[in-house]
Amino acid sequence: MDQIAKKYFQDNHVTFKGGDYNAKPLYDYMNDSRLCDDIVEKLKEFNYVKPTPIQAVSIPMILEGKDFIGISQTGSGKTLGFVLPAFIKLISGQISIDKQEGVCSPLVLILSPTRELALQTKEVIDNFKLFPVACCYGGAPRYDQIKFIKSRRPPFIVGTPGRINDFIDSNIICVSQVKYLVLDEADRMFDMGFYPQISGIIGQSSSNQRQTLLFSATWEGKVEAFASPFLKNDRVFACIGRLDLKANQDIKQRLFLVTEFQKKLLLRRILTAYVGFKVIVFANTKAKVNDLCRDYSSPNDFGWSGYIHGDVDQSRRSRIVKEFDSGTITVLFATDVASRGLDINDISVVVNYDIPLDVETYVHRIGRTARYGRKGTAYSFVTNRLFGSPHIHKQLLKVVRESDNEIPDNLKI
Incomplete structure (x- = not known):
């Protein structure tokens, strides 16, 4: 490894374990012979000039045919x-x-934990206009998805494990010829209980011909234990930043100890302060999201708002996300269906109206802001209930403190 590469890895906090990293990092999209002209022209069109660290590290190793594990925070460009x-x-x-x-x-199979993430990955692939891609997910009619697969026979299929298994069992697709397998947000898929479906899908593909890639925001013992059987022994593991759970350093985190009544007053103050900026407000239940959307129904002093949760049908969810992305609505109320995989670059503020039940969800919620080098702010409303969960309390304060944010005296332990 040359000194330039070593300095790049050091400056970008890249660490490796497992197989040797012997490829030159991808420093520049415009001047690297490993990229074909068609790709370079598209990247130029999208104004993608400099790869993010996870792209600079992953692309060369994947092109060399290695199985690869990439650990990097949300919003770091793992999809490309x-x-x-x-x-x-x-x-x-x-x-x-x-x-x-x-x-x-299909030759390329990408497994995603949610339909939102699957659709966003499909959009990235579609934008290049190079190959057709089918997106397979539940909560939508099977007919249209099957019709596209049968008529176009796409080399790319992106989908959630449940619907992919359904289509395999129904003889709609066959994964025995998959050469390129991606487990995207693998930690989330394993947490959601998809391991049996993933194992079944992978078991029907040929390990000798298959290159397997795993991308994740965290790397805990259970993820490693689940993933190891799917990967070759000479796999390369690359981590951007630290392996333990941490928040994006570009997010200013503010905690407030409040009552349930004070939450409403504080939310109103925040929305008033950020009129015209994109704000996403998280609550723990669908009922609370519905209540908040009624309390701040459109139009109001803060602009247009919308909401998404598990009971909102897919077509409406897609429409609301597009309107939020375009700025037609500026306030989005949501459950954790939006905590990961919502790839909107210019969200200025995240509000945790309810503190989530685990710190990993907290990190992924606030990770909706400060993406791709931008700055952002996260406000979290804490009630006295947190003191009844000392483990979560300590973990939350640790994440906030290690990101160089202040902790209010009334929340310190």
Whole structure:
């Protein structure tokens, strides 16, 4: 490894374990012979010039054919880190598209924990206009998804484990020819109980021909234990930042000890202060999200608002997310369906109206702001109930303190 690479890894807090990292990092999208012209032109069109650290590290190793584990915070550009190498491998013929007969056999399979993340990954792939991609997820009619798969036979399939398993069992797709497998937000999928479905899907693909990539925001013992059987022994593990749970340093975190009544007053003050900026407000229950949306129904002094949770049908959720992304609505009330995978770059403020039940969810909620080098603010409303959960209390204060944010005296322990 040369001194320039060593300095890059040091400056960007990149650490490795497992297999040797012997590839030159990708420093610049515009001047690297490993990228084909079609890709470079598209990146130039999107004004993507400099790779993020996870992209700079992952793309070279993936192009060398290694199984890869990439750990990096939310909003760090992991999606391009696995989509671009897939494009390059398909364009160059490293993984070839054979004439298919019968059941659709994709070459690239990307598993996502939620339909929102799956749809956003599909959008990234679609933007390049290089290959068709099918998106398979529950909560939407099977017919349209099946019709697209049968008519287009896409080399890319993105989907949630449940719907992918459904389509395998229904003989809609066959994964035996998958050459490029991605487990995106693997920690979330394992936490959601998808391990049996993931194991079943992977068990039907050929490990000898398959390159497996795992991307995650955290790397705990259970994730490593679940993932190890799917990966080759010479896999490369790269972590951007620290392995333990931490918040993005670009987020200013503010905690307030309040009563339930004071929450409403404080939220009103925050929304008034950020009129015209995008704000996402998290609550722990669908009922609370509904209540908040009624209390701050559109139009109001803060602009237009919307809400999403598990009972909102997929078409409406997609419409609301698009309106939030475009700025048509500026306040979004949500449960944790939006805590991960909501890839909107310019959210200025996150409000935890309710403190989540675990600190990992807290980190992922506030990670909706300060994405791609921007700054952001997270306000969290804490009630006396937190003192009844000392483990969560200590973890929360640790995350806040280690991000160089102040802790109010009335919350210190």
